[in-house]
Amino acid sequence: MAAERIEILKSILLDLHQGASAESVQELFNEHFTGVSAIEISLMEHELMNSDSGVTFEDVMSLCNVHANLFKGAVQNVEVADTDHPGHPVQIFKQENLALRAALMRVRRLLDTYEQSDDAEMLTEIGKGLLRQLGLVGQFAIHYQRKEELMFPIMESYGHDSPPKVMWGVDDQIRGLFQEARAAAQQLPELEVSAVKEKFEIFAAEFEAMIFKEESILLMILLESFHQDDWLKIAEESEAYGYAIIKPTEKWIPERHSFSEEEAGEAADAGSEAAASREQPSDGRFQQVIDTPDGQVTISFEPKEKKEQTFNRESQQPFGHGYLSVTEANLILDHLPMEITFVNKEDIFQYYNDSVPADEMIFKRTPSQIGRHVELCHPPKFLDKVRRIFKALREGQRDKFEMWFRSESRGKFVHVTYAAVRDEAGEFQGVLEYVQDIQPFRDIDSDFYRDLD
Incomplete structure (x- = not known):
């Protein structure tokens, strides 16, 4: 992936954004490329959108089809084992x-x-x-x-x-x-x-x-x-999330390979003219001697001592006005009748609870999203609104935002709250989002205690 290739690609796309015809750009592209890596396309778009070229995300999006046609037939295929398995x-x-x-x-x-x-x-x-x-x-x-x-x-x-x-x-x-x-x-x-x-x-x-x-x-x-x-x-x-029209006919269970140090060393030596010897005691240490024309190189490996896990999830910890274990705190959060999401003060999605199974969530959350910047968790069309909400909460202009909508497909009336989380000193620590289906409350038409009489 030569830097020159990326620069050429950037130059071609800049010409396109500055009004060059698709035909002339295609000719220039064909002159310089017989194959292009998808990774190069990604890096080129990233550099283009983050440079001082004046090309914005909206510009790239508006010419997305032209970009795709430019690369049609030129992108190199990548073959990876198992990808033809029905469940992959x-x-x-x-x-x-x-x-x-x-x-x-x-x-x-x-x-x-x-x-x-x-x-x-x-x-x-x-x-x-x-x-x-x-x-x-x-x-x-x-x-x-x-x-x-x-x-x-x-x-x-x-x-x-x-x-x-x-x-x-x-x-x-x-x-x-x-x-x-x-x-x-x-x-x-x-x-x-x-x-x-x-x-x-x-x-x-x-x-x-x-x-x-x-x-x-x-x-x-x-x-x-x-x-x-x-x-x-x-x-x-x-x-x-489910699947569109089709469902997997099989579960993908990949073949996993576990290499010993000896096998890993043999793989590393494959194709090399250097001869190597290795001594590996039962405690996991090993020494590898590699002969070279100028002498011998010795590589040693000694595993670190594994420390015992000292933290006990069942031990009671001071917690607010009482005490809870981590296990109890987790159970309480999971039993709250609402979906909770916490975004920390660095705008990183850090936590969500499991109040309902993932396929029943109003706003679906999965472990893959943990650690993601909050702006990347929302469609681009909502970014301006998300930024304004977080700015107002961070700067203390508002303590919370509330909104609601009816989900006809789910038969729910959804209430959403974004609340600023501040410590005892009033310092902003993040944003708590909690989501509830309030349709059952709207359907209440009787008094529980009166009905008991």
Whole structure:
């Protein structure tokens, strides 16, 4: 990954942002590249958005499709073992895209059939089928949420924070286009079918472009960056979000390799002309002697003494106006009838409780999100609002913000509070978010004690 290649890529994209035609940029690109690493694309976008070039996140997002077309056919494929297993996150991701593409094709056929028919009864049935298929297409929201909540945090931990930010912004635009297309379909037959087709094709074009970006750029970055443990974490936490149209037919259980020091040394020596000898006593120490033309090099290893875990989670600790063990405190937090999230004073997502199973959460949280900057936990379109809330709480302009909304799909009336957490000296220590379903309280129409009489 030569720095010159990244500079050339930056130069090409800057030309594009400054008004150069897509054709001229493509020609320049083809002159310098026969293959490009997805990692290089990520680094280039990061440097471009964080430089003094004047190119903003919004600029990159607005030209996202042009960027994708620029790299089409040039991005190097990355082969990683196990990714073709039915339960591997990469394979599930691709199978979902296949199923979503098939649903898109069915919607197109139904729209064509609707346009050609003049039988009222048949039009009614076609309309019902159309809405069912649009319901399947709409499951892309699950696919996107898994991507944004499970894959993006790990990407950011490896320093690839620009592609997730751009892609999340485009995801939200696609969500909006789908809502418009579905709303138009729901107005049939009052609305002309040609208008519905137009709305749907605008959505479909952006949606299919995103599939290309996911499979040709995003997954290539992940395959180059992620370790097996990263994929395992995604696989284990995916159930909390669910899947789009398809479900895994098998659980992915990777083959794990454990190397002894001797095997690791043999692997390191493979392909080397240097001869080595090793002595390894039973206490784990070993010594390796490597012969070189100029003499011998001796490498020694002595394991550190393992210290006993001294902290006892069951021991009672002073806690507020009483005492609790860590286990008891955790149980209490998990039994509170609300979802709690704590973001510390450095704006890092530090804790959430388990008041309900992950798949029942109003705002889904998974372990992958712990340690993530709060700004990266929200869609780009909400960033300005999040920043204003945290600024007001941090600076003492407000002690809390409250908001509420009705979730029709879940049948809940959700109340959300963002409260500043301050210590005894009044110093800001973070933000506590607590979320409740208050629909049961709104449904109360009797007096408990009166009913007991």
